[in-house]
Amino acid sequence: MKRKTEGLYIIIVGCGKIGSIVASQMSASGNNVVVIDNREEAFDNLSEEFTGFKILGDATEIVHLKETKIERANVVLALTGDDNTNFMVSTVAKQYFGVKEVIARVNDPDNEKIFEEFDIEVISPTALVAEKIIQRVDTEGQG
């Protein structure tokens, strides 16, 4: 990812456990971050370092995505726990608003392929955790 000195304009959809950590840290390191979630209490997850914008609303309704000025975003991160939401947000960001870099959290490994068909970068928590566990067990076995 290119890093400009003035920071990136990043939109994060979903402010749950993963989204809030990413949002807080990206904001703390000097990026312009907008986070959107339809549960008001989700924003409590953000750390004090978060200085970006919070938008309360359903990101699968295009009016709310427009509020985030998504067409200007360098990066859109779809990080909710629901793959169908992440798919809609990602494809809309990519195909409709022309955002170049779109990364989605994909919870069900069966869904990865459909995201990749649309040139959306996939992060799979399931695969990552499984990989970590296997690595850990493997190194233990060797030691």
Place this chain on the structure above:
Amino acid sequence: MKIVIIGGYRIAYHLARSMISKGYHVYIVNKDPQVCQELAKKLSAVIINGDGSKKNILDQIEFSQDDIVVILTNTDRDSLIISQMIKKYYGVERIVTLVNDPENIEIFNRLGVKAAISPTSLLSQTIQGLLLVEEIEEFFPVEEGKLVFLRLEIPDSSPSAGKKLKDINLPNESIIGGILRQNNVVIPRGETELLPGDRIFIICEPRVQTQVIRNLVGE
């Protein structure tokens, strides 16, 4: 060729029943086991209980490319991923989707789902039509509401009665397609005069329908 209906409850039932009576093979996919049981009792269709946005459920359908798929889930995010999986994985092109948020119609269109129908926008256009004037005898939106057909009668009080069509200020997004005058069809030209009692047939974009009616019928 079969018709696959994903999601929905009442609409799925009525649609399936009507398609079965026309002799089509109907498959129904529904998340809710109770709905599935009930539909299985009432319909001679293949019923699959499961989440239609999961590939392992869709795989059970054994799609062929000439199938027609109707997506009736009540959230657009579910409908969108289902429509895209069906296109990409099984090559099915004939997809009809119910869209809940009218603003999402364009997104579905852009992602290759041409028949994206929003009951909300159909209803609101119909209501607007009803609210306008009683002189509208017929009103129906076509092509998912992109075009509207109007049939209206010119009252004595019409600001356009007695005027030539070329002198009537109609929006560019509208056209008068025909006039029925005392049971004779008049094909309208610029020189044609509108008379009270004429029945006129109009095709227009929905956004100008109010203006069209105002100019032809009056307030």
